[in-house]
Amino acid sequence: MSKTDSLPGSGSQDSNVAEFSVTEISAALKRTVEDTYGYVRVRGEISGYRGPHSSGHAYFSMKDDRARLEAVIWRGVFSKLKIRPEEGMECIATGKLTTYPGSSKYQIVIERIEPAGVGALMALLEERRKKLAAEGLFDNERKQPIPFLPKTIGVVTSPTGAVIRDILHRLRDRFPTHVLVWPVRVQGETSGREVAAAINGFNQLDGSEIARPDLLIVARGGGSLEDLWGFNDEAVVRAVAASTIPVISAVGHETDWTLIDHVADQRAPTPTGAAEMAVPVRHDLENTVATLNLRNVQAMQRSLDQQRNALRSLARAMPALDSLFGMPRQRFDTAAQRLTAALSSNTVAHRTRLIKAGSQVSPRMLAIHFARARDRKTQATLRLGTVMARIVERRRDNWRRVGALKPDMLSRQITLGRTALGDRTARMDRAFVSSFRRVSQKLDGQAQLLKLVSYQSVLQRGFALVRDGEGQPIRAASQTSMLQHISLEFADGRVAAVVQDGAAAPQTPKPKPKKATPTKPPGNQGSLF
Structure with missing residues (x-):
């Protein structure tokens, strides 16, 4: 070994360490995490939930007081969840722990989510109830009255359970009516969506092909809080609140309460009780109608008897017909007998006065x-x-005396007389102008009225006046005859015509004579004429 190779930190000592790419090390970590943990159940509080992404996936975090874990729910799993995630909800998530190499973080892919115990479900239910109540969905002012005798009843429930049989049996016993059943799942992940869709579907019926229900019954048998959770769905509550058809909720038993019971127009303790609320007892109605009819007949009979007795009493109190006309007849006969003698006496008295007056008239007296x-x-x-x-x-x-007056006094008298004459002349002029103005206004109003009622204003609107050969108006087609010469007067002139086959044939119009220009009378009073 050379000296150079023995130097520390020269790199020769690391030549035996394996090299990995970023992708390789990320994949190795992913396999390690997935193989070591596999499926896990994680309890924590949901944080950062903003609803599903535009892709349909949901991304959020689960945390406790010390740590934070990223979480994702794929679109296919999210649509099947029985309990939807909500911000701040403490839950237990079941899924697979994995990593996301794109951001060097690990996460849990959730396949099932449930509240952390019944207490959490109750807390979630109470929170949702307060939220919807704050929007006014549970107010009594929004509730609609239940119809007394609905012709068609829509039932939203499972078609195979005992609930629908109980409802139909009770309706048949009390008052048979037309029933439409919208089948839905009353338990499970899709229960809430199906119930909301059924309520909205009934409200969208227009009655053209399928009768529109007058009343809706949403029914289900009893069960645990988890079994009835679909009727606490917010979509169901809003569908009932928006329904224009009255809704009776019959979910669970007497002690079971769901959010649909708060928003429904009427709550029934059981499905059978909902049927009893929906329709009255037909036999009781028939008995009531029969009783009212009997009372009506008896009342009418009593009224007729009372009126008949009153009429008899009045008849007995009234005098006979002969007694009513006896005295007038006697007075008439007496007056007739006296009339002949009175006429004779009157004639004699007038003759006596005439003879007496004639004896007084003579040439000497004249x-x-x-x-x-x-x-x-x-x-x-x-x-x-x-x-x-x-x-x-x-x-x-x-x-x-006037001639004896002095010139200055005479001049003063003349001046006073002239002043008085001027005042009277001025008053007379003002009175004449005022009188002239009133007469002009009255005349203008009468002229306007005459213009309005004149037939010429009717001709201005497109009508015509039909006249016969003598210039008399013809008011009906029956007044015309074949080949009769007539004239049609329009707003701008007259046209001659001949009656042919019930229709007027126009002739060559005669030239319209020129109107003479009226001469304006002299003086300021010309507008009066």
Whole structure:
């Protein structure tokens, strides 16, 4: 050996150590870990869970107070899990311990997961209940009333168990009705998804091919907490809350409670109790209807008897027909007898007055009346001359007093008179303008009204006025005859036509005469006319 080879740290001493690539050493570690541990059960708390990845796989960690272990659940296993992982849940995971060479870490590939004991299940259930209750899914205001007599009932349960037979038997005994059964698994990994799908499926029925249920019953027999866990699934609870059809939950026995019992519109202690809540007893309804019908008939009979007795009492109290008309008839006969004598007496009295008046009328009496009238006229003429003379004298006195006034006083009187005349003239002008404005407004309104009710406004909308040869309007087709000459007046003119086979044949229109331009009246009052 040379001196150089004996030097420490020269590398010759490590020439016998085997060399590995990174891939080889990672594969060796993977085989070692998998062969040494194989399948293991690991208990810990789930951390970093964010739901399944877009690929369908789920990645998270399991930890305790001292260590941390990466975990993965493949997509095919995740869809079959009975208990889904949740953040912070303490569970027991069963799977294979392996390594992931891509990041130099070891992990557990989980094939089954379960809560760490019944206490953990209860804690998970309570946490989920609080979460859903905080969203208001359990509020009584959301619950719908159960229909009194549903025509169709949908049942979500296992088709082979004793539950469906108990429900059908109880419905048949109480009130036979149409039942639709949606078969589902009521226990196992897919139970929750199937129940939620059945509830949503019933709500999506439109009634065209399959009758839409008026009521849903979700039923299952009793069992342990793990057996009933599918009815604590969040998807089931949300499906019941979103259902527009009322839902009765009948899961387990009286002491069994699941989350579906809180959100359902009605909870039944047993499936048989759900059937009893769904429909009434037909025999009891028939007895009730018969009793009500009997009471109605008896009430009507009593009412008729009472009215008949009242009518008889009133009839006895009323007087007879002859007694009612006896007195008026007697008064009429008496008046008829007195009328003949009264007419004769009246005729005699008028004749006497006429003879007396005729004896007073003679030429001498008429001459006396004319003489008296002539005297009264002469006296009135004399009095009229005297009165007129007095009036003339008073007017002369007034003019003398005016003439005796001084020029300045006369000028003042004239000025005052002119001012008073100006004021009266101004008031008269204002009154005339106001009166003229009112009359103009009234006339404009009447003109507008006349325009609205005029037939010409109807012609403006596309109608025509039919007239006969004399210009009279024709209001019906029955007023026309074959080859009759008529005219059709439109908004823009008239067209001549001849009636042929019940239809008017237009002729050559005559030239429309020009309208004479109206002359505007003089003065400011021309708008009135």
